[in-house]
Amino acid sequence: MQFKLTTPNMELWRIENTFENIPHAHADFYQITIPVIGTCRLTQERRVYSISGGHALIQHPGEEHHFSLGPDGGVYIVQVRKQLLAEGWREEEPELDSRPLFNLEDIKKRMKTWTSELLLRDGPDPLAVEETEGRVLAYIRHMVGKNGSRVSGGLNVRHADRAFVSGMTDILEFIHAHYTERLTMDRLASLVYQSKFHFIRSFTQTVGVTPYQYILRLRIEQAKEQLARTRASVTEISYSLGFSSPSQLYRAFAKATGVTPEQYRKGAAPR
Structure with a gap:
């Protein structure tokens, strides 16, 4: 096999x-x-x-x-x-x-x-795939790196992390302005002059969730708004929010809320 x-x-x-x-x-x-x-x-x-x-x-x-x-x-x-x-x-x-x-x-x-x-x-x-790549890479680096050859962890990295924290407002503002688009990790990482895998680690440590999870939350909240306030179909909503397909929205929405988009719409409708 x-x-x-x-x-x-x-x-x-x-x-x-x-x-x-x-x-x-x-x-x-x-x-x-x-x-x-x-x-x-x-x-x-x-x-x-x-x-x-x-x-x-x-x-x-x-x-x-x-x-x-x-x-x-x-x-x-x-x-x-x-x-x-x-x-x-x-x-x-x-x-x-x-x-x-x-x-x-x-x-x-x-x-x-x-x-x-x-x-x-x-x-x-692309963001979800790159985050999985980042987890694989971090694990492999940890397992195969000799003690004298680990990823640099001295003053330069600490300086980079401080720079990341100071630039967090700009990063979040950019994400809130563009979360419905097909963002890439390279584009986000370039805002703070980091490699994309270093950016994933820094963002997660600072915010508490990965970049993709943060963007997914914004998309789900906006999906709730559109389901409650508009007659747009689930397919229309999914593509307007940057999901790659309606099924991706279905899975993410059900995981986040415990109900399907249609069930949420019925529950959110005024009685």
Whole structure:
């Protein structure tokens, strides 16, 4: 069995049972191969490894590799663009733990969450996808970064965080003015001169919710107003508020309020 999810900057794989691929390399991606069931026999740069029980291996961009699984084997594979993994580290080419150990129950839960978030996106909202990418990236960085090569955390980062807090009013004003549009994380991050993944972390720490969750709240509140005060259809409301589809509004609205848009409209109608 093979399962694959692709985003603009990552690929998430689950491969189970008898499997063998041919030697290959990825020019622009790091790959982390994590055995979760049985043993994975992996050949990397002509050296053979037998790995199991969460003892992962990292394949650097350009490194030739291939692997095989037996009938009871299974692996997770996370591929991350080179520039994203290196972004924010002290070195341009980060020094990584070549054989990190992953907690099996933890990585299984995280993979389930990440794939569920991405599978629920029909006509994906760029902000939602980028936030999931950010969570994957933060976890992988934490697991594979050696102590001397963590993301810089000294005065420059603290200065950047202070600058972020001082610019929060401008960010929130921009979001309130444009939340019905198809915003991107790059556009929001540029307001405070941060990378988009650093911006997600800073925003969440300061506001208490992620940028996408904050925007979603604004859209839901406006949907309530339109449902109560206008005769616009749910489809019209969904597109006017920047949702990628009516089903995206349905899911978000039901999750936030406990009722569907039609049920809310009936309950909000004057009696």
